[in-house]
Amino acid sequence: xxxxxxxxxxxxxxxxxxxxxxxxxxxxxxxxxxxxxxxxxxxxxxxxxxxxxxxxxxxxxxxxxxxxxxxxxxxxxxxxxxxxxxxxxxxxxxxxxxxxxxxxxxxxxxxxxxxxxxxxxxxxxxxxxxxxxxxxxxxxxxxxxxxxxxxxxxxxxxxxxxxxxxxxxxxxxxxxxxxxxxxxxxxxxxxxxxxxxxxxxxxxxxxxxxxxxxxxxxxxxxxxxxxxxxxxxxxxxxxxxxxxxxxxxxxxxxxxxxxxxxxxxxxxxxxxxxxxxxxxxxxxxxxxxxxxxxxxxxxxxxxxxxxxxxxxxxxxxxxxxxxxxxxxxxxxxxxxxxxxxxxxxxxxxxxxxxxxxxxxxxxxxxxxxxxxxxxxxxxxxxxxxxxxxxxxxxxxxxxxxxxxxxxxxxxxxxxxxxxxxxxxxxxxxxxxxxxxxxxxxxxxxxxxxxxxxxxxxxxxxxxxxxxxxxxxxxx
Numbered sequence: 061x062x063x064x065x066x067x068x069x070x071x072x073x074x075x076x077x078x079x080x081x082x083x084x085x086x087x088x089x090x091x092x093x094x095x096x097x098x099x100x101x102x103x104x105x106x107x108x109x110x111x112x113x114x115x116x117x118x119x120x121x122x123x124x125x126x127x128x129x130x131x132x133x134x135x136x137x138x139x140x141x142x143x144x145x146x147x148x149x150x151x152x153x154x155x156x157x158x159x160x161x162x163x164x165x166x167x168x169x170x171x172x173x174x175x176x177x178x179x180x181x182x183x184x185x186x187x188x189x190x191x192x193x194x195x196x197x198x199x200x201x202x203x204x205x206x207x208x209x210x211x212x213x214x215x216x217x218x219x220x221x222x223x224x225x226x227x228x229x230x231x232x233x234x235x236x237x238x239x240x241x242x243x244x245x246x247x248x249x250x251x252x253x254x255x256x257x258x259x260x261x262x263x264x265x266x267x268x269x270x271x272x273x274x275x276x277x278x279x280x281x282x283x284x285x286x287x288x289x290x291x292x293x294x295x296x297x298x299x300x301x302x303x304x305x306x307x308x309x310x311x312x313x314x315x316x317x318x319x320x321x322x323x324x325x326x327x328x329x330x331x332x333x334x335x336x337x338x339x340x341x342x343x344x345x346x347x348x349x350x351x352x353x354x355x356x357x358x359x360x361x362x363x364x365x366x367x368x369x370x371x372x373x374x375x376x377x378x379x380x381x382x383x384x385x386x387x388x389x390x391x392x393x394x395x396x397x398x399x400x401x402x403x404x405x406x407x408x409x410x411x412x413x414x415x416x417x418x419x420x421x422x423x424x425x426x427x428x429x430x431x432x433x434x435x436x437x438x439x440x441x442x443x444x445x446x447x448x449x450x451x452x453x454x455x456x457x458x459x460x461x462x463x464x465x466x467x468x469x470x471x472x473x474x475x476x477x478x479x480x481x482x483x484x485x486x487x488x489x490x491x492x493x494x495x496x497x498x499x500x501x502x503x504x505x506x507x508x509x510x511x512x513x514x515x516x517x518x519x520x521x522x523x524x525x526x527x528x529x530x531x532x533x534x535x
Contacts, residue, residue: 063103063105063114064103064104065101065102065103065104065117066101066102067099067100067101067102067120068089068094068099068102069081069097069098069099070091070096070097070100071097072096072157073096073154073157073158073161073506074088074506075158075162075477075506076090076142076506077142077143077154077505077506078091078092078094078113078142079091079094079095081094087111088110088112089102089104089112089113090111090112090113090114091114091116092113092116092139092209093115093116093142093145094116095124095127095150098119098123098124098127099119099120099121100117100118100119100120101116101117101118101119101120102114102115102116102117103117113210124150126147126150126153127147127150128145128147129145139208139209139210140206140217140220140222140505141220141221141504141505142504142506143155143503143504143505143506144221144504148178148183148503151500151503152176154506155498155500155506155508156173156175158506158508159172159476159498159508159510160172162476162477163479163480163496165477165480165481166480166481166483166484167484168480168483168493171493171495171512173496173497173498175498176498176499176500176508177354177357177497177498177499177500178503179354179499179500180353180356180357181264181351181353182503183503184222184503184504185221185222185224186222186224186351186353186354186503187220187222187223187227187351187502188224188227188261188262188263188333188350188351188352189260189261189262190217190223190227190260191257191258191259192206192231192258192259193205193206193207193214193257194238194243194245194246194255194257194258195214195245195246196214196245197213197214198213202238202239202242202243202245203215203216203235203239204216204231204234204235204238204239204258205218216231216235218231218232218235221504222502222503222504222505226262226267226269226295227269229293229295230262230269230271230293230295231260233289233292233293234258234260234289234293237285237288237289237292238258238285241281241284241285243255243282243285246275248307248308251307253276254275254276254281254282255273255275256274256275256276256311257273257311258271258273259271259272259274259311259344260272261331261342262295263331263332263333263342264333264334264352264353265333265339265352266331266332266333267295268295268328268331268332269293269295269296269297270298270328270330270331270342270344271289271290271296271300272299272301272302272322272344272345273285273286273299273300273302273325274302274303274304275301275303275304276304276305277303277305282301282325286301286325286326287326290326290327296327297327297328298324298326298327298328298329298330298331299325299326299327300323300325300329300344301322301324301325302320302321302322302345303321319401320403321345322343322344322403329343330344330407333348334352335352335355335356335383335384335386335387336356336359336360336363336386336390337387337390338386338387338390338411338417339411339414340381340383340386340407340411341381341407341410341411342381343403345401345403346380346381346401346403346404346407347380347401348380348381348383349501350502351501351502354499354501354509355383357499358384358499358509358511359384359387361511362470362511365468365470365513366388366468366470369392369443370391370392370393371392371393372442372443372467373392373393373395373396373437373440373442373443374388374389374392374394374395374396374444374445375395375396375398375433375434375437375442375443375444375445375466376388376397376398376445376447377398377426377430377433377446377447377448377461378398378399378400378426378446378447378448378449379399379408379421379447380399380401380408380447381399381404381408382407382408382411382412382419382421384447384472385397385408385419385421386411386415386417386419388445389412389417389418389419392443393418394418394419394420395418395419395420396421396422396433396436396437397419397420397421397422398422398424398426398429399421399422400423400425400426401423402423405421405422405423406423408421420436426454426457427454427456427457427460430456430457430461431460434460434461434463434464437464442466442467443466443467443469443470444461444464444466444469444470445469445470445472446461446469446470446471446472447472448473449474450475450478452473452478452482453478453482453485455485458485458486459485462489462491465516466516467515467516468494468514468515469486469513469514469515470512470513471483471510471511471513471514472509472510473509473510473512474501474507474508474509476510479512483512483514486514490516490517490518491514491515491516491517492514492515492516492517493512494513494514494515495513496511496512496513497510497511498510499511
């Protein structure tokens with residue numbers, strides 16, 4: 061369609077961070093860089109059957125009090141920081157509006173937090189993970205970066221303001237060496253080519269960086285590039301290879317057992333980062349929060365919420381590498397973590413031994429291993445931590461976890477709408493919401509992290525204490 065200019069006043073926020081205005085017929089217009097309540101001129105670039113899209117040109121009157129210039133040349137191009145045109149206060153107000161709307165889908169809008177808990181590392185330079193795509197520019201030159209907003213065009217992001225300074229240097233350095241080696245990129249249309257993605261993770265505690273090359277197969281050229289990357293970039297302590305031949309745009313592929321496997325090309329196979337007082341081993345395919353500073357705040361909140369029940373065991377579902385499990389086990393004497401990724405469980409067990417923490421871990425899909433896990437805490441009125449992916453709880457998990465009659469539940473969610481859906485189910489089974497707190501996990505974006513604390517309307521009667529063990533046994 062031919063772009064056209066319209067005047068609009070947004071009244072809502074989309075989950076992706078666009079301001080939304082509505083036509084007389086109720087059709088939404090997503091406005092990139094718009095602000096709710098600010099009348100503006102908009103260039104409409106796409107008109108669909110049910111929704112239009114465009115971007116902010118200029119205000120029709122006085123600019124919004126929270127408007128600022130988006131920092132960095134990739135603000136408009138990559139689309140990875142849709143709220144960068146807002147001050148921190150403006151971003152928090154926008155996110156609280158999004159949270160309220162999401163919670164309202166379950167009738168919980170009255171529990172919307174009054175404020176956001178800010179990132180301790182500030183608005184910029186907080187992101188400790190980058191996931192890059194490797195391909196060609198429109199002119200055919202090799203490029204490592206991210207897809208431009210709404211396109212398959214790759215743009216460089218080594219100047220991204222939200223990434224740590226160390227990772228910005230690594231992005232530029234790794235790109236230079238991969239492109240210099242003339243590594244062929246994977247072509248999703250033909251299925252040919254070698255390198256697909258590059259994932260980099262920096263430890264907030266040590267500053268060390270682990271690089272993971274995602275390729276269709278093993279190749280000597282990748283090892284040669286890996287050696288250059290580690291030996292010439294001081295912060296890189298290891299380079300891993302993950303092979304993914306599967307079609308589609310998923311970065312990591314899983315084997316028949318659901319495992320994300322990597323192998324060392326050079327250097328260390330993992331890095332260590334700290335949550336609470338415990339160092340955690342993290343591999344190339346493991347899930348770990350991109351903003352460890354906020355994860356540390358959430359862990360502190362969990363410990364404070366559960367502090368009065370130190371004699372109760374803790375069941376930590378979707379535990380990853382044990383980021384929360386370690387601190388909870390230390391406070392409560394024992395904790396059981398459940399995670400689908402076998403490699404993450406292996407590293408969690410190693411971390412428990414190194415930290416001298418009494419914790420057990422079970423590998424497997426939560427829905428599959430939950431009956432066994434619940435048997436280990438049956439009758440003990442455990443404390444329950446839920447930290448699922450964006451899709452929220454699987455239906456059977458939401459029903460089964462209440463069967464062990466937990467004393468309290470802490471639900472950590474990165475998707476307010478999924479949280480609201482799950483809270484409907486939990487509250488319908490005799491539970492109440494004590495509080496919901498909001499953390500600014502990813503400043504400049506629409507993403508938030510919520511911590512919902514829940515209690516049963518009728519408190520369970522515990523029949524036993526938490527098992528206390530001095531020796532950690534993998535299980």
